[in-house]
Amino acid sequence: VMSDNYLSSSGAAMMSESTGKVLGSALIGVHGIDAAMKARLKSTIEIAEAQQKAKLRFGSIGSEGPWALLTMIQQGFDIIETVYPYILTKLGYASTFWSGIGTKPETVIQSKIDLRSLKYSLSKEPLLPGCNCFTCKNYTRGYIHHLVHCREMLADSLLYIHNAQLMLNLVSASRTHIEKGSF
Numbered sequence: 001v002m003s004d005n006y007l008s009s010s011g012a013a014m015m016s017e018s019t020g021k022v023l024g025s026a027l028i029g030v031h032g033i034d035a036a037m038k039a040r041l042k043s044t045i046e047i048a049e050a051q052q053k054a055k056l057r058f059g060s061i062g063s064e065g066p067w068a069l070l071t072m073i074q075q076g077f078d079i080i081e082t083v084y085p086y087i088l089t090k091l092g093y094a095s096t097f098w099s100g101i102g103t104k105p106e107t108v109i110q111s112k113i114d115l116r117s118l119k120y121s122l123s124k125e126p127l128l129p130g131c132n133c134f135t136c137k138n139y140t141r142g143y144i145h146h147l148v149h150c151r152e153m154l155a156d157s158l159l160y161i162h163n164a165q166l167m168l169n170l171v172s173a174s175r176t177h178i179e180k181g182s183f
Contacts, residue, residue: 006073008095013177031076032089032146034133035172038162040106053097056078056079056164057076057078057079058077058079058080058081059072059077059079059081060080060081060082061080061081061082061084062082062083063082063083063084063087064082064084065097065111066084066095066097066111066166066167066170067086068082069082069084069170069171070170070174072102073174074177076171082152082167084163084167085158085160085163085164085166085167086163088112088159089159089160089163090156091114092114092116092148092155092159093112093114093115093159094112094113094115094116094127094128094141094144094159094162094163095111095112095114095128095162095166095167096110096111096112096113096127096128097111097112097161097166097170097180113127113141115141115144115148115155115159116145116148116149118145120141120142120144120145121142121145121149122142123140123141123142123145124141124142125141126139126140126141127139127141127144127162128162128166131162131165131166133161133165133166134161134164134165135158135159135161135162135165139158144158147153147171
């Protein structure tokens with residue numbers, strides 16, 4: 001039951017009454033950067049509480065970033081779909097948040113960098129110092145800036161490898177913390 005872009009309380013109640021009748025549920029549309037984001041996240045929490053732990057829970061966070069992913073994990077969703085790495089890649093950005101795996105960078109001021117910016121044209125740094133992905137091990141910000149600027153297909157491939165790997169690292173680190181009871 002949808003209402004004003006988020007699941008209504010009556011919909012969450014209806015889901016909790018359907019014990020044994022459904023194998024799982026999907027929550028789609030918990031994305032968008034606007035004033036309703038808090039309402040959607042609140043609805044996500046209501047849905048998670050209404051669903052039984054034994055049911056498979058699928059959620060789509062669209063183009064929302066790592067914080068939305070962590071919220072969905074915290075609420076117990078089993079499968080979470082996101083296009084965040086793809087969108088960043090298409091816009092020429094590289095994720096720079098610490099995913100919990102690899103060396104923690106000493107300074108991470110922003111969660112992404114714009115490789116279209118001229119300030120990276122001569123940079124010899126990897127996209128994210130300490131990152132263990134293929135792109136960061138083998139290529140520099142300057143080279144990827146050049147590829148992005150020239151609209152080379154390799155730019156998309158290298159950026160996507162990096163952006164997707166950071167999200168996968170975040171999920172892996174979350175799983176480790178859940179198993180340890182420290183999430």
